[in-house]
Amino acid sequence: MLSERMQSVLNKQIRIEAESSQIYLAMASWSEVKGLEGISQFMYGQSDEERMHMLKFFKYINERGGHAMVSELSAPALEFGSIKNMFEILFEHEVFVSQSINELVHISLEEKDYATHNFLQWYVAEQIEEEAQARTILDKINLIGDDKGGLYLFDNDIKRLTVVSSVAPPA
């Protein structure tokens, strides 16, 4: 059985994962409208992944005798200025999510809830991957700079990352 405190913070994380999904969906649409096919595919994939992260919390909370809540969400930005700016926002957002997961891990130990502590390890590993991926993408974008040809190749290149992430097991 989850403690009230544990249940409440897990439900807050559900909202964060749902908002992440919305943010990446907004990025997918912005890129699609700009004709950046590869990047938009990547963002649609990221958005789906975040929904999957959210659903894992749903299942877990309900399995442990709690009640997973659907909450109101903040509206994401709709314009991102430049590709570089968009990926910087993505990276910073993932760092924020990692901090939030770390805080959950901390609370699970305070609550002596070792089942939740164990459950959260999947997210700890996932966040390492997501941050690393965002950092790699930003490095590439910085290398390309204003080179249009480089950007074209990058837009094609990123499709491969989409394939990798969409076949990752939901666990």
Ligand code: OFO
């Ligand atoms: Fe849910 O991992 Fe990204 O935000």
